[in-house]
Amino acid sequence: MSASTMGSGPNMGSGTDLTPKVHRFEAIVVGGGGAGLYAALALSKEKVQTAVLSKLYPSRSHTGAAQGGIGAALANVEDDNPEWHMYDTVKGSDFLADQDAVELMCNEAVETVYELEHLGLPFNRTADGKIDQRKFGGHTKDHGKGPVKRACFSADRTGHMILQTLYQQCIKNEVDFFDEFHVMDLILKDGVCRGVVAYEINNGSLHIFHAKAVLFATGGSGRMFKITSNAHALTGDGMAVALRRGVPLEDMEFFQFHPTGIYKMGILLSEACRGEGGIIRNGKGERFMERYAPTIKDLAPRDIVSRCIHQEVLEGRGVNGKDYVHLDLTHLGAEVIEKKLPDISDFVRTYMGIDPVKDLIPIQPTAHYAMGGIPANKDSEVVGDENNTVVKGFYAAGECACVSVHGANRLGTNSLVDILVFGRRAGLSMAKYCRSNDFAALPANADEEVKAQIDRLRSNSGEERTLTLRSDLQASMTDNCGVYRTEGTLKKALSDIAVFKSRFSKLHVSDRSQVFNTDLLDAMELCNLIDLARVTVEAALARQESRGAHYREDFQKRDDAKWLKHSLASLSNGKVDLKYKPVVMGKFPLQERKY
Amino acid sequence: MKVALRIQRFNPDTDKSPHFEDYTVESELTDRILDAILQVKGLTDGTLTLRKSCAHGVCGSDGMRINGRNALACRELIMNHKQPIVIEPMKGFSIIKDLVVDMEPFFNKYKSVKPYLINDEAAPAKERPQSEKDRMKFEDTTKCILCACCTTSCPTYWADSDFVGPAALVAAHRFIFDSRDRAGEERLDIVGEKEGAWKCRTIFNCTDACPRGIQVTQAIGEIKRKEIFG
Ligand SMILES: Cc1cc2nc3c(=O)[nH]c(=O)nc-3n(C[C@H](O)[C@H](O)[C@H](O)COP(=O)(O)OP(=O)(O)OC[C@H]3O[C@@H](n4cnc5c(N)ncnc54)[C@H](O)[C@@H]3O)c2cc1C
Ligand code: FES
Numbered sequence: 001m002s003a004s005t006m007g008s009g010p011n012m013g014s015g016t017d018l019t020p021k022v023h024r025f026e027a028i029v030v031g032g033g034g035a036g037l038y039a040a041l042a043l044s045k046e047k048v049q050t051a052v053l054s055k056l057y058p059s060r061s062h063t064g065a066a067q068g069g070i071g072a073a074l075a076n077v078e079d080d081n082p083e084w085h086m087y088d089t090v091k092g093s094d095f096l097a098d099q100d101a102v103e104l105m106c107n108e109a110v111e112t113v114y115e116l117e118h119l120g121l122p123f124n125r126t127a128d129g130k131i132d133q134r135k136f137g138g139h140t141k142d143h144g145k146g147p148v149k150r151a152c153f154s155a156d157r158t159g160h161m162i163l164q165t166l167y168q169q170c171i172k173n174e175v176d177f178f179d180e181f182h183v184m185d186l187i188l189k190d191g192v193c194r195g196v197v198a199y200e201i202n203n204g205s206l207h208i209f210h211a212k213a214v215l216f217a218t219g220g221s222g223r224m225f226k227i228t229s230n231a232h233a234l235t236g237d238g239m240a241v242a243l244r245r246g247v248p249l250e251d252m253e254f255f256q257f258h259p260t261g262i263y264k265m266g267i268l269l270s271e272a273c274r275g276e277g278g279i280i281r282n283g284k285g286e287r288f289m290e291r292y293a294p295t296i297k298d299l300a301p302r303d304i305v306s307r308c309i310h311q312e313v314l315e316g317r318g319v320n321g322k323d324y325v326h327l328d329l330t331h332l333g334a335e336v337i338e339k340k341l342p343d344i345s346d347f348v349r350t351y352m353g354i355d356p357v358k359d360l361i362p363i364q365p366t367a368h369y370a371m372g373g374i375p376a377n378k379d380s381e382v383v384g385d386e387n388n389t390v391v392k393g394f395y396a397a398g399e400c401a402c403v404s405v406h407g408a409n410r411l412g413t414n415s416l417v418d419i420l421v422f423g424r425r426a427g428l429s430m431a432k433y434c435r436s437n438d439f440a441a442l443p444a445n446a447d448e449e450v451k452a453q454i455d456r457l458r459s460n461s462g463e464e465r466t467l468t469l470r471s472d473l474q475a476s477m478t479d480n481c482g483v484y485r486t487e488g489t490l491k492k493a494l495s496d497i498a499v500f501k502s503r504f505s506k507l508h509v510s511d512r513s514q515v516f517n518t519d520l521l522d523a524m525e526l527c528n529l530i531d532l533a534r535v536t537v538e539a540a541l542a543r544q545e546s547r548g549a550h551y552r553e554d555f556q557k558r559d560d561a562k563w564l565k566h567s568l569a570s571l572s573n574g575k576v577d578l579k580y581k582p583v584v585m586g587k588f589p590l591q592e593r594k595y
Numbered sequence: 596m597k598v599a600l601r602i603q604r605f606n607p608d609t610d611k612s613p614h615f616e617d618y619t620v621e622s623e624l625t626d627r628i629l630d631a632i633l634q635v636k637g638l639t640d641g642t643l644t645l646r647k648s649c650a651h652g653v654c655g656s657d658g659m660r661i662n663g664r665n666a667l668a669c670r671e672l673i674m675n676h677k678q679p680i681v682i683e684p685m686k687g688f689s690i691i692k693d694l695v696v697d698m699e700p701f702f703n704k705y706k707s708v709k710p711y712l713i714n715d716e717a718a719p720a721k722e723r724p725q726s727e728k729d730r731m732k733f734e735d736t737t738k739c740i741l742c743a744c745c746t747t748s749c750p751t752y753w754a755d756s757d758f759v760g761p762a763a764l765v766a767a768h769r770f771i772f773d774s775r776d777r778a779g780e781e782r783l784d785i786v787g788e789k790e791g792a793w794k795c796r797t798i799f800n801c802t803d804a805c806p807r808g809i810q811v812t813q814a815i816g817e818i819k820r821k822e823i824f825g
Contacts, residue, residue, distance in 0.1 A: 057698065059741050060654040117723060118718040118722075122725075122734065122773070124730070129724030171706055465641075467634075467637025467638060508641075510642055516695050518636075
């Protein structure tokens with residue numbers, strides 16, 4: 001059943017349609033990326049009545065942009081095992097990841113990759129027909145003894161193939177999709193989740209989805225920053241809605257900057273470039289990573305490489321004195337480049353007009369991945385406080401969630417593992433929950449908040465423009481809360497954000513139509529970004545240490561005695577409240593992080 | 596520098612038919628056409644409506660007609676286009692608003708060819724083996740991002756909207772030629788119907804339009820050969 005056959009015809013009037021349509025599904029999945037679709041697939045196999053709501057057609061989700069690979073210790077091309085994968089993940093996380101969750105993820109990664117293959121995913125193959133694997137940053141053999149081939153891949157469009165495969169299998173299993181439905185609120189009362197409120201983009205009508213269990217799988221929030229690899233749609237909606245409904249967000253100060261974004265545009269050039277042998281060079285042509293990470297060099301984890309680039313630039317070794325360096329693929333040869341990195345070479349040719357076979361590629365760090373998010377446990381249940389109290393009926397998985405398997409810095413290929421392992425687990429635990437629980441009653445006027453929000457935006461008479469305000473926010477976040485932070489820059493960001501918040505109340509939404517009103521949606525998304533920026537900066541300001549992606553120039557060392565803990569930031573009445581909970585340790589003891 | 600755009604507009608609340616409007620924005624020549632359109636939306640007229648997401652040609656949201664040719668606005672640089680850059684919605688689907696067209700018929704056609712792996716045999720503990728040679732038989736057609744640039748550039752489709760269209764045929768090809776799939780016959784029956792592969796007149800517009808460089812016409816030809824020779 002498609003979205004358009006569900007609703008009534010387009011509403012051509014200009015006011016907010018007063019009577020929302022009410023739908024009832026046992027399970028609602030918000031988000032049609034890898035996490036949401038894998039959950040939906042699991043739910044459909046369990047015969048739970050499920051609907052997927054997505055503001056984009058599922059096949060447009062940013063999972064489709066993932067390039068390099070999905071990590072799993074299959075040992076198809078060389079010795080490997082899940083325990084080594086765990087070690088790398090924990091060390092990569094700068095010891096902030098919860099080791100029980102990491103253990104589970106790395107073990108389940110293996111069966112997950114085989115299941116994907118059975119569902120039809122066209123992986124590249126070895127000479128004997130097995131799934132091929134390649135090197136990736138931070139993945140090593142035997143606890144750091146050198147790089148290992150662990151990333152399973154489908155050329156440099158692994159995410160595209162995952163997204164397509166899962167979408168196709170959901171079609172096969174006749175999952176109900178509500179495409180281009182923008183979820184704006186979570187119905188949460190007395191600690192029990194009861195559904196969501198959504199806005200139908202096509203005709204501006206409101207819908208209440210009454211459900212037993214709701215999964216947020218809404219992806220990342222990279223559009224908070226100016227230079228980013230993230231899609232326009234990645235505005236952290238799910239995280240912001242949860243935050244406004246009183247669920248604290250975990251570890252928001254940890255945002256990953258990927259070292260190899262196309263200069264000025266931020267478009268990602270996957271770590272697979274370096275996995276296949278690519279090298280980063282400074283303005284003098286030096287392979288500078290040799291100096292910083294002698295064992296694994298260019299394949300050091302992202303936080304480290306991004307900081308090294310920054311350092312080279314600061315010390316005057318950027319290219320032509322500018323703020324970028326070069327990615328060098330020229331020695332790989334045309335065949336490797338065309339066969340293993342075809343899309344990336346196409347990006348370089350299309351957007352920069354140069355040829356990666358012959359030319360050096362200008363790159364700079366690009367905002368890439370939110371390690372933080374909605375706190376969830378190993379069964380993808382949302383946990384709403386520092387005691388890990390479960391919010392009944394509410395689940396989160398994928399980039400919008402924080403399990404935490406990535407801690408302070410995610411390793412490449414581990415997000416695709418995360419979204420699938422925990423997406424499926426979400427589906428399974430929701431199915432269990434749906435079988436043993438009834439629908440909790442819908443509160444009266446469940447859509448009240450959303451209506452008020454829309455009416456406020458529609459009736460505003462200010463002069464402020466979404467584009468200008470968003471650009472200012474992005475510039476401030478990149479300058480003040482980027483690869484390097486200090487108390488000074490973070491305080492500057494906070495005062496900027498206060499100004500942005502008040503400018504937001506003067507935002508002018510010029511489109512008053514009910515049909516496909518993206519002007520209104522852009523404004524809603526901007527509101528989400530501002531709230532998320534606020535908690536990100538507050539958590540970063542409080543954390544007086546450097547760990548993983550969070551690097552404080554004024555506190556350059558990791559401080560385990562004080563800061564080996566997860567932050568939980570909540571926002572109410574304009575105030576941020578920070579609480580903390582312990583990290584789950586395990587077999588890997590703390591050590592200094594050297595590569 | 597200044598960039599001139601001529602964009603087709605249609606507001607279903609007030610307009611009986613579409614019309615063009617001219618805009619000038621400040622952009623760099625190396626910017627994407629998508630960036631220029633978003634400048635118009637952000638600074639000149641907030642009601643201008645389009646779909647977009649990834650901004651680098653992988654999600655398939657922003658297919659449109661640019662100077663008479665279907666393309667993704669995020670994959671086209673301003674410097675490669677003559678000005679004013681004329682921008683219209685894709686042809687052949689009904690217009691919802693401005694550059695946004697109704698994609699439902701398109702996705703329904705896609706779904707009609709059973710675009711998913713069918714194999715009910717018990718799965719092995721590990722992967723189903725496949726040689727690189729076998730994988731290469733359908734690699735090209737796995738690249739499709741469902742942007743509809745091909746289908747909406749096809750004169751046969753313009754003339755007959757019952758035609759399943761090149762994108763759905765690409766999806767069928769992807770599975771018919773996958774050595775792991777067991778439903779090739781079923782799919783060949785579907786695309787062998789009168790609104791299927793045989794409608795294709797090998798005009799090659801689809802191949803020219805495909806932003807992913809898929810050899811669409813060739814894939815349709817391979818389906819036709821398979822229909823005849825098995
Ligand atoms: C360029 C790039 C390359 C990458 N490469 C790799 C890689 O090689 N390996 C790896 O492991 N990771 C990689 N990553 C990271 C990884 O791809 C993402 O973290 C992951 O795909 C996120 O999946 P998701 O399902 O959580 O979210 P997404 O795929 O982003 O999906 C989010 C979904 O939520 C929906 N949504 C959002 N808000 C709303 C709302 N308000 N209402 C309704 N629906 C909503 C969207 O429509 C979408 O369907 C890469 C990321 C990028 C940007
Ligand atoms: S915006 Fe994704 S293809 Fe253009």
